[in-house]
Amino acid sequence: MSNKVINVMSVIDYIEANLTKKLDLEQVAQGVHYSKYHLHRIFSETIGLSIHEYIVRRKLSEAAKLLVFSDCSILDIALLAGYESQQAFSAIFKEMYKKTPYQYRENEAYYPLQLRFILSEKPNLKQRDWQTHIQLAVKEDLPLCLELVYQIVDGFPNLQEEEYLASVGSFIEKKQVLILKEEHLLIAMMAFDRSSGNIEFLGVHPQYRKQGIAKAFLKKLIEEKLTDQTPCITTFREGDKADPGYRKVWEHLGFAEAELLKEYGYPTQRMIFLKEGTDE
Structure with missing residues (x-):
């Protein structure tokens, strides 16, 4: 360590x-x-x-x-x-x-802004071709998916554990969840809707966020999974104090502002992919 x-x-x-x-x-x-x-x-x-x-x-x-x-x-x-x-x-x-x-x-509904960080004792931070290691998730990966969301709950306001597990389980059955694993650690995960092009969930473990992984997932999605759809996502609105920096990540990746929305009563904004950017 x-x-x-x-x-x-x-x-x-x-x-x-x-x-x-x-x-x-x-x-x-x-x-x-x-x-x-x-x-x-x-x-x-x-x-x-x-x-x-x-x-x-x-x-x-x-x-x-x-x-x-x-x-x-x-x-x-x-x-x-x-x-x-x-x-x-x-x-x-x-x-x-x-x-x-x-x-x-x-x-009467509790959800956290931030849970205690549990760090990987031996993170493998060597730069590599992450895209080739991204694979489809299977139902046995669900516990790891839950562990990851505990680390990145700051990016998902109003997240309810049972709803999250049910939703991810459903996307796994449809072969619409991509993951990146390092031994017994889930480094990153993306759930997407093939019919709409919407990225339902993209999270990268905090210790791996400066490794180009989000960009690798987006390229994998565009090149292999959404060949006839334009990716989109909903994220924090401009100026939201609760945003720890996710909106900026999406902008760097090449997403642009679209309509303002409310999800589960929380103000958000839809963003649409325009051109390849960088998440560095």
């Missing part, structure tokens, strides 16, 4: 053990006894989020869980999440969840 991965894992352990406390980069650095500049760099490189972003998303995810599964007052939950007032908590919660804490509680 590389020193960088060990250091990032220690940061995650520290954050998770102190989620109910007020946390910032300075405190985390002191807690794990590293330079804050060093930590900020290696964490962002490995995870794709800054330490601050990860803390905010994890705290709000735990707060959302309490809103649904506990009788704690919203003020108490705000204080537990490290906010000094219910007003400050409600403002950031609505920015990220598109509902006030009260509306979220009334809806």
Whole structure:
């Protein structure tokens, strides 16, 4: 295991053990006894989020869980999440969840913004011809698909586990799920609808996001699976605070804006593939 991965894992352990406390980069650095500049760099490189972003998303995810599964007052939950007032908590919660804490509680459906990252101890990050290793998924891959979505749940607002498994299982039966595996780790997965050209799901493990894998999946899709369709996808709207960077990825890959939509009550935007780009 590389020193960088060990250091990032220690940061995650520290954050998770102190989620109910007020946390910032300075405190985390002191807690794990590293330079804050060093930590900020290696964490962002490995995870794709800054330490601050990860803390905010994890705290709000735990707060959302309490809103649904506990009788704690919203003020108490705000204080537990490290906010000094219910007003400050409600403002950031609505920015990220598109509902006030009260509306979220009334809806009685929990979904996280961010789950704890579980890092691969021995990621194989050597650049290769990823496209040749992409294959069709089979039903035995479903548990690995669930493990992957836990790592990238930040890109799929309002994701419900049972619905996700049922949907992926259905696409696997139709031979419309592509995967990339590294031994017992699912590096990436794409589910698509052959009739509409819609990419229903594309996720890449955080540690592998700078390896050109998303572009390899898109090329595989266009060249072998959607020969008579134009790929499209729905993603976060411009300026959505909950977007950790997925919209920018799609733009770099060559997708352009189309109509604004709402999916499961969440504001999104459809994007259509125009020309080959890059996901680097």
